[in-house]
Amino acid sequence: MDRRTFLLSLAASPLLMQCQSRNNQAFGGQLLGPDHVAGHALTKGEFPPYSQTRRNRVVIVGGGISGLSAAWYLQSQGMHDFVLLELEDNTGGNARSGHNRISAYPWGAHYLPIPNHENHMLKQFLAETGAIVSGHHTHKPTYHERYLCFAPQERLFIHGQWQEGLRPHHGLSKNELTEIEAFEQQMHTFRLARGKDGKPAFSIPLIESSQDPQWLALDRLSMTDYLYQQGWQGQALHWYVNYACRDDYGMPASQISAWAGIHYFAARRGEAANAELDQVLTWPQGNAWLAEQLASKSLAQIQSRQLVHAISQEKHGITVDAQDLNSRQTTRWQADHVIYAAPAHVLPFVLRQHSDLTQSAANVLHAPWLVANISLSDASILQGNLPAAWDNVIYDHPGLGYVVANHQTLQQPSESVITYYHALAQADSVRARRELYSESWQSLQQSITRDLQTAHPMLEEAITRMDIWRWGHAMTFPKPGFLTDHHRLRLNQQHDRLHIAHTDAAGISIFEEAFAQGVRAASSCLYQRTKMKKPR
Ligand SMILES: Cc1cc2nc3c(=O)[nH]c(=O)nc-3n(C[C@H](O)[C@H](O)[C@H](O)COP(=O)(O)OP(=O)(O)OC[C@H]3O[C@@H](n4cnc5c(N)ncnc54)[C@H](O)[C@@H]3O)c2cc1C
CATH class of the missing domain: 3.50.50.60 (FAD/NAD(P)-binding domain)
Structure with a gap:
C-alpha cells in the first residue's frame, strides 16, 4: 500500500487498535486527525x-x-x-474536543491566560459568556471560580520527584538557580517596558506591541542566541526556555525569534480580583x-x-x-x-x-503535534510526592507532559482522562510531519507510555484506552x-x-x-x- 492509499484508508475508517499491557489487560484506541480525504x-x-x-x-x-x-x-x-x-x-x-464516559477532553488548545486589561474586546466576550462575572471594564475583573484553574495548577517531575510549578528549582546547583532568577528578573523588566511610542514592548495581540526598533531588534536573533548573548548557559534555564517555546510555538528555542520567546514570558499582565498571577482559565474540554x-x-x-x-x-x-x-x-x-x-x-x-x-x-511553515487522550481506571497512580496538578511536566523529556482533563471537578475523581502533548519539534518540520504520519498507533502509544512511565511506573496497568490525534499542520511558529x-x-x-x-x-x-x-x-x-x- 503506498503512502497516499494508506492516508486515505486511515481517514475513511479510523484504525481501532488493541494493545496488551504487562498485566495482560488489553486497551484499545484510535488514530485520529483532520479530514485527509x-x-x-x-x-x-x-x-x-x-x-x-x-x-x-x-x-x-x-x-x-x-x-x-x-x-x-x-x-x-x-x-x-x-x-x-x-x-x-x-x-x-x-x-476541538472529544468526550467519553469519564470526562470531556481537549484535542488541542486547553487554556486561556487571564487577558490583559487593554484587551477590551476579549474581556467583553468573556463577560458575555459568564466567564467574567463582574468588573470587565476594570483592571481586575472577577472571574467565574469554576473556570479558574483549581489548585494545584502545575508541577514538574525533576531529579526523581515532583516540585510545585514549572520553573525548575528542585536539585539545581546555586549557579543554575541564580541564572534562572536573573532571567526572571529580566522578563519582569520586559513586562513593564514601554517603547518610545508609549506602547508596551510586548503585548497581546502582538500587533499592539511597541514598534520601537530597540525591541524589534530582538526579532533578528533566535531565543537560544539571546540566552547565550546574556551569558546564560546553564542547562536548567535552557530547558525551561526551550520547554516554553515548544509549548507555545511547537518548536525549540533555537528556531524561535528572541522577540517571540520573550513575548511568551513578558506579554501577559492580566490580573483578576479573585485569582493568583499566572492562574489560567481552563475547562475539561x-x-x-x-x-x-x-x-x-x-x-x-x-x-x-x-x-x-x-x-x-x-x-x-x-x-x-x-x-x-x-x-x-x-x-x-x-x-x-x-x-x-x-x-x-x-x-x-x-x-x-x-x-x-x-x-x-x-x-x-507549520509545526506538527501529537495529542493523546488516555483513560485511566485508577486516578491515584498520578499521585507522587505531590498530588496531581492540572498541568504535569517531566523535566528533560521529549513530550510536554499532560493535563488532567477532569481536574476541574469538585470531587476527587476515581478514574481519569489525561491529555498528553508532544510538539514534534525539529528544525525540519516537513520531515517531522512525514515521520509522524509513518508511525503506527502501536509505536506511538508505546513511546507515549514510555515517556510518562518515568514519573508514573504504574501507568500502563491503569490505561483502559488511548486515542491519538496527529496534527500534521498544528500551528505556525515565529x-x-x-x-x-x-x-x-x-x-x-x-x-x-x-x-x-x-x-x-x-x-x-x-x-x-x-x-x-x-x-x-x-x-x-x-x-x-x-x-x-x-x-x-
Ligand atoms: C495541540 C495544540 C495545543 C494548543 N494549545 C493551546 C492552548 O492551550 N492555548 C491557546 O491559546 N492556544 C493553543 N493552541 C493554539 C490554538 O489552538 C490556535 O491558535 C487557534 O485555535 C487557531 O485557530 P484558527 O481559527 O486560526 O485556526 P484553525 O484552528 O486551523 O481553524 C481553521 C478551520 O478551517 C477549517 N478548514 C480548513 N480547510 C477548509 C476548507 N477547505 N473548507 C472549509 N473549512 C476548512 C478547518 O477544519 C478548521 O476548522 C494549541 C494548538 C494545538 C495544535
Missing part, C-alpha cells in the same frame, strides 16, 4: 460544477477560533447576513468551551461538512464554491466579502487569483525575522473583497491572536460595506 481531494481539484447558488453578504471559510470570532463580531454588530462554511463535522479547528460560546449565536449561519474548493474575485463581488461532503453537490455562494479563516497552506488550492498572496500563503517577513505581512493586508483571518497570518498561534484576527477581518468587512453604501 478532503485534503487530498483539494490537491486533485476534481469537483462537480455547482448545481445551485446562494447569496450572503459575507462568507466565512473555516470555523476555527478565527472564523468563529469573525462570526461572533458580525453578530455583535447586528450583521446576520453571513454563512460560515466548515470542512469538518464540528467547528473549533484545533481547539479545553478551549472547545470558548469555541462553543463563540458559535452559540451563529448556529443558524454555520454549515459543517462543507469543503471550500474555489474562491474567485469577480467584478461585482466574490464567489465561493463548496462541496457538501454528504450530498457531494457543489454550491456557489455569491458575496460582497469573504473572510478566509482556514489555514494558509490550503489557500493556494482554492484561490483563483492573487498569485502573490498564494505564494505568501505557501511560505507559511522564526527569527517573522515580524518583518513580507509574506506574513501580505497575509495581513486586505485583498479587495478577501480578508484573511487566521493565526497563520498572526505568526503566533494562541487563542487571543485567533480572536483578534477574526474581529479585525469582520470589522474591515463592515467598514468597507458601509463605505461602499455611501451615496455618490
Whole structure:
C-alpha cells in the first residue's frame, strides 16, 4: 500500500487498535486527525460544477477560533447576513474536543491566560459568556471560580520527584538557580517596558506591541542566541526556555525569534480580583468551551461538512464554491466579502487569483503535534510526592507532559482522562510531519507510555484506552525575522473583497491572536460595506 492509499484508508475508517499491557489487560484506541480525504481531494481539484447558488453578504471559510470570532463580531454588530462554511463535522479547528464516559477532553488548545486589561474586546466576550462575572471594564475583573484553574495548577517531575510549578528549582546547583532568577528578573523588566511610542514592548495581540526598533531588534536573533548573548548557559534555564517555546510555538528555542520567546514570558499582565498571577482559565474540554460560546449565536449561519474548493474575485463581488461532503453537490455562494479563516497552506488550492498572496500563503511553515487522550481506571497512580496538578511536566523529556482533563471537578475523581502533548519539534518540520504520519498507533502509544512511565511506573496497568490525534499542520511558529517577513505581512493586508483571518497570518498561534484576527477581518468587512453604501 503506498503512502497516499494508506492516508486515505486511515481517514475513511479510523484504525481501532488493541494493545496488551504487562498485566495482560488489553486497551484499545484510535488514530485520529483532520479530514485527509478532503485534503487530498483539494490537491486533485476534481469537483462537480455547482448545481445551485446562494447569496450572503459575507462568507466565512473555516470555523476555527478565527472564523468563529469573525462570526461572533458580525453578530455583535447586528450583521446576520453571513454563512460560515466548515470542512469538518464540528467547528473549533484545533481547539476541538472529544468526550467519553469519564470526562470531556481537549484535542488541542486547553487554556486561556487571564487577558490583559487593554484587551477590551476579549474581556467583553468573556463577560458575555459568564466567564467574567463582574468588573470587565476594570483592571481586575472577577472571574467565574469554576473556570479558574483549581489548585494545584502545575508541577514538574525533576531529579526523581515532583516540585510545585514549572520553573525548575528542585536539585539545581546555586549557579543554575541564580541564572534562572536573573532571567526572571529580566522578563519582569520586559513586562513593564514601554517603547518610545508609549506602547508596551510586548503585548497581546502582538500587533499592539511597541514598534520601537530597540525591541524589534530582538526579532533578528533566535531565543537560544539571546540566552547565550546574556551569558546564560546553564542547562536548567535552557530547558525551561526551550520547554516554553515548544509549548507555545511547537518548536525549540533555537528556531524561535528572541522577540517571540520573550513575548511568551513578558506579554501577559492580566490580573483578576479573585485569582493568583499566572492562574489560567481552563475547562475539561479545553478551549472547545470558548469555541462553543463563540458559535452559540451563529448556529443558524454555520454549515459543517462543507469543503471550500474555489474562491474567485469577480467584478461585482466574490464567489465561493463548496462541496457538501454528504450530498457531494457543489454550491456557489455569491458575496460582497469573504473572510478566509482556514489555514494558509490550503489557500493556494482554492484561490483563483492573487498569485502573490498564494505564494505568501505557501511560505507559511507549520509545526506538527501529537495529542493523546488516555483513560485511566485508577486516578491515584498520578499521585507522587505531590498530588496531581492540572498541568504535569517531566523535566528533560521529549513530550510536554499532560493535563488532567477532569481536574476541574469538585470531587476527587476515581478514574481519569489525561491529555498528553508532544510538539514534534525539529528544525525540519516537513520531515517531522512525514515521520509522524509513518508511525503506527502501536509505536506511538508505546513511546507515549514510555515517556510518562518515568514519573508514573504504574501507568500502563491503569490505561483502559488511548486515542491519538496527529496534527500534521498544528500551528505556525515565529522564526527569527517573522515580524518583518513580507509574506506574513501580505497575509495581513486586505485583498479587495478577501480578508484573511487566521493565526497563520498572526505568526503566533494562541487563542487571543485567533480572536483578534477574526474581529479585525469582520470589522474591515463592515467598514468597507458601509463605505461602499455611501451615496455618490
Ligand atoms: C495541540 C495544540 C495545543 C494548543 N494549545 C493551546 C492552548 O492551550 N492555548 C491557546 O491559546 N492556544 C493553543 N493552541 C493554539 C490554538 O489552538 C490556535 O491558535 C487557534 O485555535 C487557531 O485557530 P484558527 O481559527 O486560526 O485556526 P484553525 O484552528 O486551523 O481553524 C481553521 C478551520 O478551517 C477549517 N478548514 C480548513 N480547510 C477548509 C476548507 N477547505 N473548507 C472549509 N473549512 C476548512 C478547518 O477544519 C478548521 O476548522 C494549541 C494548538 C494545538 C495544535
